[in-house]
Amino acid sequence: MADLEIAVIGGGVVGLAIGARLAEDHPQLVVLEKNEQYGMETSSRNSEVIHAGIYYPPGSLRARLCVEGREELYAICKANDIPHRQLTKIISASVPDDTDKLDAIAANAERNGVHLERLDRTATLALEPNINTFGSLFSPTTGIISVHALMDHFHRTIAERGGMVQTRCRVVGIERVSGGYRLHLDEQGTHSAFEAEIVINAAGLESDTIAALAGIDVDEAGYRLHYVKGSYFAIVPSKAGLVTRLVYPVPTDEGLGVHALLDLGGRLKFGPDVEYLPDRSPDFRVDEGKRPAFSASIRRILPTISDGDIVPDMSGVRPKLQQKGGPLRDFIIVHERSRGLTGLVNLVGIDSPGLTSSPAIGRYVESLLFG
Numbered sequence: 001m002a003d004l005e006i007a008v009i010g011g012g013v014v015g016l017a018i019g020a021r022l023a024e025d026h027p028q029l030v031v032l033e034k035n036e037q038y039g040m041e042t043s044s045r046n047s048e049v050i051h052a053g054i055y056y057p058p059g060s061l062r063a064r065l066c067v068e069g070r071e072e073l074y075a076i077c078k079a080n081d082i083p084h085r086q087l088t089k090i091i092s093a094s095v096p097d098d099t100d101k102l103d104a105i106a107a108n109a110e111r112n113g114v115h116l117e118r119l120d121r122t123a124t125l126a127l128e129p130n131i132n133t134f135g136s137l138f139s140p141t142t143g144i145i146s147v148h149a150l151m152d153h154f155h156r157t158i159a160e161r162g163g164m165v166q167t168r169c170r171v172v173g174i175e176r177v178s179g180g181y182r183l184h185l186d187e188q189g190t191h192s193a194f195e196a197e198i199v200i201n202a203a204g205l206e207s208d209t210i211a212a213l214a215g216i217d218v219d220e221a222g223y224r225l226h227y228v229k230g231s232y233f234a235i236v237p238s239k240a241g242l243v244t245r246l247v248y249p250v251p252t253d254e255g256l257g258v259h260a261l262l263d264l265g266g267r268l269k270f271g272p273d274v275e276y277l278p279d280r281s282p283d284f285r286v287d288e289g290k291r292p293a294f295s296a297s298i299r300r301i302l303p304t305i306s307d308g309d310i311v312p313d314m315s316g317v318r319p320k321l322q323q324k325g326g327p328l329r330d331f332i333i334v335h336e337r338s339r340g341l342t343g344l345v346n347l348v349g350i351d352s353p354g355l356t357s358s359p360a361i362g363r364y365v366e367s368l369l370f371g
């Protein structure tokens with residue numbers, strides 16, 4: 001007989017959302033988090049954007065869970081007073097050639113069930129008079145959220161439903177036992193173990209390591225993660241009013257491109273860029289040497305910004321399955337029955353739009369386990 005029904009490894013927004021969903025019918029649940037607080041890793045180092053679901057390949061988990069998660073997230077925010085704003089976004093063509101690409105983006109979005117409005121140059125400038133534009137797509141459903149308030153809400157929900165979140169508790173071993181898994185824990189030097197029938201791996205940047213602890217060959221399975229840093233530069237407060245919504249360039253093969261982000265306090269920043277790291281010990285400082293490249297990218301959107309108007313801000317690290325220059329990869333969210341690991345669910349490569357998708361990921365994991 002296991003000690004508990006469910007153990008979720010990882011107290012980021014995804015692990016907490018899964019915990020909150022499952023605790024409703026399965027209160028014998030614990031979320032295990034190695035840090036002193038939940039949500040201290042990727043979940044507190046991101047753009048805090050509620051994405052519409054525009055760019056992801058139709059039919060992918062990213063597309064589906066983003067669209068479902070976005071709707072649910074707005075409902076959760078409204079019902080629980082979680083700070084958020086449906087700020088809207090435009091994807092702006094900053095050179096005439098980019099205008100052709102807008103139609104393809106709108107068509108992809110439509111296949112994902114996301115309607116975008118095509119705006120000509122005049123209509124775009126009526127919304128954002130300070131940007132350089134030849135026309136744009138307007139996304140009415142994009143917004144911003146306080147991810148900390150969202151995680152606090154999931155944390156409270158877990159507790160109210162009878163589950164718990166155990167911090168300072170690192171999972172260091174996973175053993176298959178009859179009826180479940182024995183998890184070996186390191187709680188600041190004190191070692192212990194307990195058994196759970198179901199284990200959910202939502203360990204973010206360490207989710208491939210956790211899969212390996214469960215006996216999976218991560219290279220053979222295609223679970224190996226690459227650490228991809230994204231840095232941001234903030235715009236000086238005197239120029240923070242130059243845009244009033246999120247403004248993105250037309251994406252390239254490299255990614256979405258450095259874009260204009262506003263937070264709930266009205267701060268304007270640009271980012272994140274894409275930097276594949278050579279190892280797995282990220283340095284979160286923003287490299288001052290990136291200033292010229294950043295200010296050049298920013299000027300494509302806001303021509304009046306000079307090098308002196310930007311200051312290094314924050315950075316985050318994406319747990320990416322996609323190799324540098326390699327094909328796009330979808331989220332991996334799998335109940336590992338076919339590997340003989342019934343009761344183990346792995347979530348690997350949950351980079352953007354993981355925050356937006358989090359409530360839908362909770363439902364998806366529930367359906368994988370309980371039908």
Ligand SMILES: Cc1cc2nc3c(=O)[nH]c(=O)nc-3n(C[C@H](O)[C@H](O)[C@H](O)COP(=O)(O)OP(=O)(O)OC[C@H]3O[C@@H](n4cnc5c(N)ncnc54)[C@H](O)[C@@H]3O)c2cc1C
Pocket residue numbers: 009010011012013014015016032033034035038039040041042043044045046047048049050051169170171172202203204205206207210229230231272315316317318319350351352353354355356357
């Ligand atoms: C720069 C950047 C910008 C982004 N912008 C957006 C955005 O605007 N909108 C959006 O929807 N998404 C965005 N994302 C993606 C989003 O932030 C992530 O998808 C989401 O935060 C992932 O949450 P998580 O819970 O899976 O991971 P994490 O937040 O990393 O949580 C995993 C947790 O597991 C814990 N853990 C790891 N190993 C162990 C262990 N052995 N034992 C116990 N605990 C362990 C870690 O300490 C960590 O707290 C962005 C990401 C980045 C990097």
